[in-house]
Structures are given as structure tokens and as C-alpha cells.
Amino acid sequence: MPHPDAQTALEMLEYCRFAYKAYAQGCVYPMDPFYESHGAGMWQGARDRVLAQVHKLLGSEADIHKFDPIEYDLRTPPNPRSGVVYRGGTGASPYILFQPRELDRSISFSKGVDLEGEDIPIKVQEFFGERTLLGLEHSEASGSKRCCYFQGKTGMTQTHPTAGWPSWMGAAIYDPDLERLTVVFRGSRSGSGGRALGQALVNSAGSPDWVTDMNHLKEVRVGRFSNAKLSAGFWYAYASCQESLAAACLEAMHGRVPREIIFTGHSLGGALAQCAYLDLAGGELLEKVYAKIKNRVRVCCYAISAPPVVLGEKSREKLELHIGGPAQVFHYFSPYDAVHNSKKVKTSGVTAVNSVVGVFTHPLTSPCHLGQEIPLKDCTLAFPDAHEPEEVRKGLVGLIRKESHMGLPADPGFWPTFDFNPTGAWGASVRPGGDWAAEALAAHLKIALITSVSEERARVRARLWADVVKGSGKKKADYEIVDDTDGASFDAFADACGLVSELSNPFTDNRSRNKTQLRALRNEMIKSYQGASGHKASSSVYFVMLQYLTAAQYGLDIV
Known part of the structure; x- marks a missing residue:
């Protein structure tokens, strides 16, 4: 084909989307990959303490302490047939949905x-139950x-x-x-x-x-x-x-x-x-x-x-x-x-x-x-x-x-964006941005959200913030600890994760009751989150837990 060619350039732009998707899949926390606390700000003391703690846990050499220690999974290659949700958009639609498309x-x-x-080495995971539940068979290779x-x-x-x-x-x-x-x-x-x-x-x-x-x-x-x-x-x-x-x-x-x-x-x-x-x-x-x-x-x-x-x-x-x-x-x-x-x-x-x-x-x-x-x-x-x-x-x-x-x-556009608000009304946590149709968004999010945030990673992420929430010690009032940082909210989170696990089991007899109880626990966490809105580090602890709960509930509950 003669070059330059606009049609080839458009095809190459789709390859660029593919590369961005692979990067998002490599992030350990794709829904919050840079340890940003929930809220704007260029210099964030609590965030800096989190990053220092991560470097310490990773045993980083001194010459790379200046970098944000963004955590990647470099031992698991990205999967072209998997989707992922990544927090990288702007404005009213801060989340990006990467779903498998024709190239993938x-x-x-x-x-x-x-x-x-x-x-x-390729890690092979058997998940036939999930494949049936989430409809993953539709993302098989066709080329x-x-x-x-x-x-x-x-x-x-x-x-x-x-x-x-x-x-x-x-x-x-x-x-x-x-x-x-x-x-x-x-x-x-x-x-x-x-x-x-x-x-x-x-x-x-x-x-x-x-x-x-x-x-x-x-x-x-x-x-x-x-x-x-x-x-x-x-x-x-x-x-x-x-x-x-x-x-x-x-x-x-x-x-x-x-x-x-x-x-x-x-x-x-x-x-x-x-x-x-x-x-x-x-x-x-x-x-x-x-x-x-x-x-x-x-x-x-x-x-x-x-x-x-x-x-x-x-x-x-x-x-x-x-x-x-x-x-x-x-x-x-x-x-x-x-x-x-x-x-x-x-x-x-x-x-x-x-x-x-x-x-x-x-x-x-x-x-x-x-x-x-x-x-x-x-x-x-x-x-x-x-x-x-x-x-x-x-x-x-x-x-x-x-x-x-x-x-x-x-x-189809470059990448669909949407607003993901765990503190919003129950059942309305995800709102599509731009011209992206709500029905199409829901169909792809059903798969991508579940593979984007896990209970284990949400727990680690939340605990990491909790470890540094005490503040610098210079001004006690600057970083006051919210009373339930190490107590009620974490207990509610653990209970909610258990309920989500039961909701994913089609043979349980308690699905209806568990869903009601999960809603109550989530609302309890929302109140704690709102009470900590002035403290960005504490807010992020609750926010990442709510991300997991809302993503799991949203993904598994779509019919």
C-alpha cells in the first residue's frame, strides 16, 4: 500500500489503543494506578507518605526513589481478550473502558x-464458572x-x-x-x-x-x-x-x-x-x-x-x-x-x-x-x-x-469514557460519558469491571493508606484520624465482600436478603467516606473499598 495513507493511519491509531489497553492491564491498581487521593491537588502530603512506604516495601534502590512507584505486574503478560477499566479520563468522565475490539x-x-x-511463563487459569457467568466466550480469538x-x-x-x-x-x-x-x-x-x-x-x-x-x-x-x-x-x-x-x-x-x-x-x-x-x-x-x-x-x-x-x-x-x-x-x-x-x-x-x-x-x-x-x-x-x-x-x-x-x-471512537461514583445512588454508580450508549457500556463493563479490581488488591490498597493516615506529626489537626479508619468501615468492608461472594453463587438461598444487607453495609461506608471528605488520605481508603464493592455488585447484577 502506498504511504502515507490516512486509512492506514486510522488503523495504526487502533493499534495505539491496543497498547494503552495493555498498559492498563499491567497496572496492579488500574482503577487508581498512581495512588492519587480522591480529589484534586498538586502536592499531597499523605500521598507522598504512601509512595515512600511503597518504595520501602519494594526495597527500591536510592536512585529511583524520585519516581512514583507505580506498581505493575511484569510477570503476567496482558491478555488481548480481556477488558479493563482504567482511571485516566478527564472532567466529568474520568474512567476509560478498554474492551476487546476487532484487533484484540x-x-x-x-x-x-x-x-x-x-x-x-504464561500463567494458565481455569475459570469455566466465570466464563459461563460473565459471557467471556464472546471474546475468543477470531483471527x-x-x-x-x-x-x-x-x-x-x-x-x-x-x-x-x-x-x-x-x-x-x-x-x-x-x-x-x-x-x-x-x-x-x-x-x-x-x-x-x-x-x-x-x-x-x-x-x-x-x-x-x-x-x-x-x-x-x-x-x-x-x-x-x-x-x-x-x-x-x-x-x-x-x-x-x-x-x-x-x-x-x-x-x-x-x-x-x-x-x-x-x-x-x-x-x-x-x-x-x-x-x-x-x-x-x-x-x-x-x-x-x-x-x-x-x-x-x-x-x-x-x-x-x-x-x-x-x-x-x-x-x-x-x-x-x-x-x-x-x-x-x-x-x-x-x-x-x-x-x-x-x-x-x-x-x-x-x-x-x-x-x-x-x-x-x-x-x-x-x-x-x-x-x-x-x-x-x-x-x-x-x-x-x-x-x-x-x-x-x-x-x-x-x-x-x-x-x-x-x-466507535477511541475509547469509551464514563463516570464511576461509588458514593452515588445505589444502582446509578456508573454513568456513560459522551455519546456512549448506556446499554453498550453495561454489556462491556459487566466483564471489564470484574477483572479490573479484586478484593485482595482493594484490601491491600486500603491498608496501605491506613498505615500512613496518621500524618506528618507536625500539626495534629492537619491529619486527624477518623475514628473508624481501623475499625467499623474495615469490618463492614469484609462483611460486604463475603456477601458479594455469596451473590455470585447461583445456588445460594440468601441472594435476595444478602443484596439488601450489602446495600445497607455500603451505605454505612458511604457515610464514613463523606465524614472524611476533608481528609484526602482517609477518603481514598474508603473510596478504593467502595470501588471494589460497587464494581462487583454492578458487574454481577446486570441482567
Whole structure:
């Protein structure tokens, strides 16, 4: 297929959604992944104490104490056929639903490799009872693609090029029908954007993804590219996943020779995709394999809403000499996206924090883009909304309709968002956002919520907050302990979990009575939560417990 192509770009955006979904599945607490207390705020004393406690429990080395210790399950590869609910939206719809879609269901084999490129043993779990109860048979594979997830690190800086925080970074997917290998990288995740930006800019601390993003103007000279200067943050993050990525590509191809290799990613993922493209076309990635098939395979990169990775025109010239001509990198972006460093950014519509990103971190003199830039004219929102994948999808759909002069099927959107409010009225805890139909939301949430939060993890999460709720000790009134923090609410939670367990048993005789009792216990916890609303740490203890109870009740009770 000739490139660039808007239809291919739209397909690559769906691969980006797949990578974000895999990341959410890797989070131990996908419904509250960054230990944010319930409520806004850039600096949170109780939260900082929780993070310090996590580092202590994990035995973290001193050079990574500056990072938010986001907990990932790196020994269990993501499952393409599973859904997950992730707290990463904004405004009135703060939760994202990742449900298996066509791409996910087209994968017939998947596995993962670690940072060293070694296989991760697949854990097989028998859950035929759950399969029947939750309708999981509808998410079985229906295609022939092979997928292998790879790991990497973010947070490395020019002064600390090896100190990073590991996570699942993306996937290599081989399509035997198209004879195409697609390598997709995930974008940044940050919890509270304002807090993450402030900490990353000032101290290179906090969210490791944003530390990488904020070190994009610090240079690293890459020797095999004639010392061309690349963004240190992005190149170090890419280099950390080289071994894992190479192993994942070989596993996905499984001895087959592709006709085409496409690298892609959104935002941070688009920057890493460019680095991987350079490393294959003129560097070391799959060096021996690629040398044998170089004349038979087409290689390109679809960078979506991506920042520049090259520092200076001279460096771009050096890179093009090494890859044998103009870079086959195609940038699709909103004209008003400051992350892409577009010249049309409307600063009047940007908040003070986002102005810092748009102006101070993107001077017009040094960074430059590889390849071809394709602005999406149907994107009209100002930054930061201009950077969101949903806005880019709108622009791509509009471009395809104009180019093809024909209609497209109904657009499913990038990811459904919704409001999940455990303290809301019973039976109305989940409200769809945007145009997402309530019936469709319920059908997918029935599965995804149950696999997104477990009783065990909710208990651990709640206890972790309870351990640090006493406060700093400087001002007693600042962190007063709510009377039932270690008592009645936790007892009510334990009782409620038992009732939920019974409700999931179709043979029990007490389902109706237990449901009524569960409602009473939940209301009791809501009162405790509301009583602690002025104390964010205590509030979060109750909030995460209510997440589990509401998710379980909501998921199991749908008919």
C-alpha cells in the first residue's frame, strides 16, 4: 500500500489503543494506578507518605526513589481478550473502558518477554464458572495474528541515563494475511497532569513517563549515527527496551518474512516509534535479520501526535545519510497540538500549565521532525484537547471521508469514557460519558469491571493508606484520624465482600436478603467516606473499598 495513507493511519491509531489497553492491564491498581487521593491537588502530603512506604516495601534502590512507584505486574503478560477499566479520563468522565475490539479478537497467540528478552511463563487459569457467568466466550480469538508484548523503562535523564522505572511498553504484532509486522509503543500516563508536569519540570521526579517527556531537549549523541543529536529522554527510553523489543519482533514473526514493517505510537509512543524506525533502518535493531530481508521489506513509521526526536537540522541530515534517504516517517496531528510543536498552537486557549509545555519546552530553534507532516484540518479543539487521541481520530475520519468521497461506518471512537461514583445512588454508580450508549457500556463493563479490581488488591490498597493516615506529626489537626479508619468501615468492608461472594453463587438461598444487607453495609461506608471528605488520605481508603464493592455488585447484577 502506498504511504502515507490516512486509512492506514486510522488503523495504526487502533493499534495505539491496543497498547494503552495493555498498559492498563499491567497496572496492579488500574482503577487508581498512581495512588492519587480522591480529589484534586498538586502536592499531597499523605500521598507522598504512601509512595515512600511503597518504595520501602519494594526495597527500591536510592536512585529511583524520585519516581512514583507505580506498581505493575511484569510477570503476567496482558491478555488481548480481556477488558479493563482504567482511571485516566478527564472532567466529568474520568474512567476509560478498554474492551476487546476487532484487533484484540484477531490475535490467536500472545505472550510477553522481559527486559532481557527472556520469555515470561504464561500463567494458565481455569475459570469455566466465570466464563459461563460473565459471557467471556464472546471474546475468543477470531483471527491469526501473533502478538508479543515487550517491556522498557521511562524516567532516564541525561545525568542519570540508566535509572528508570520498568513497565509494559508496547507490542509486536504479525499479521500473516497482510505479511506485515506492526510495532506499537504506548503513550505517557501521568495520573494528575498538573502534578506530574510540575514535578518532572522542576525535579525530574514523579511520573517516570513525564520525566522522559520533559527531558526531550537534553541531547544524546548517538555514535553509530555519526554523533547525530537525539532527544535524550526519548532515546534512553527506547534503548531500554531494545533487547525486549527485538525478542518480541522475532517471536511475533515466528520465522516468517514480512513484506512490511510499520512502527507506530501516540504521543510518547510516537517518539519511541521514530527511534525504533531509525534503529532498524540505519542502526542495530534486528540487525542480522533485517540485513537478509532489507531488499524485500518496506519499513515506515506512523507517528501520531508525536513530539520531535531530532535536535538540529545537521543531525537530521546525518540520520538521512545513514538510513539511505528521506525518512519514511508520517506525522498525523492536530494543527493546534503543542506536543507536536505545531506553529498553529492557539496559546490563548491554553492554561498556564499547558503554556509551559507549549512555549518553554518547545523552542522553535532546535527540535525538528523527521519525514512528512500531515496536519488534520478537521481537528478544531485547542491544546491540550488537541493532543487527545479522540480528537486525532475525528480528524482522520474526516480526512478519509474527503479523500474517498464515500461514507464510513459508524465510528466507535477511541475509547469509551464514563463516570464511576461509588458514593452515588445505589444502582446509578456508573454513568456513560459522551455519546456512549448506556446499554453498550453495561454489556462491556459487566466483564471489564470484574477483572479490573479484586478484593485482595482493594484490601491491600486500603491498608496501605491506613498505615500512613496518621500524618506528618507536625500539626495534629492537619491529619486527624477518623475514628473508624481501623475499625467499623474495615469490618463492614469484609462483611460486604463475603456477601458479594455469596451473590455470585447461583445456588445460594440468601441472594435476595444478602443484596439488601450489602446495600445497607455500603451505605454505612458511604457515610464514613463523606465524614472524611476533608481528609484526602482517609477518603481514598474508603473510596478504593467502595470501588471494589460497587464494581462487583454492578458487574454481577446486570441482567
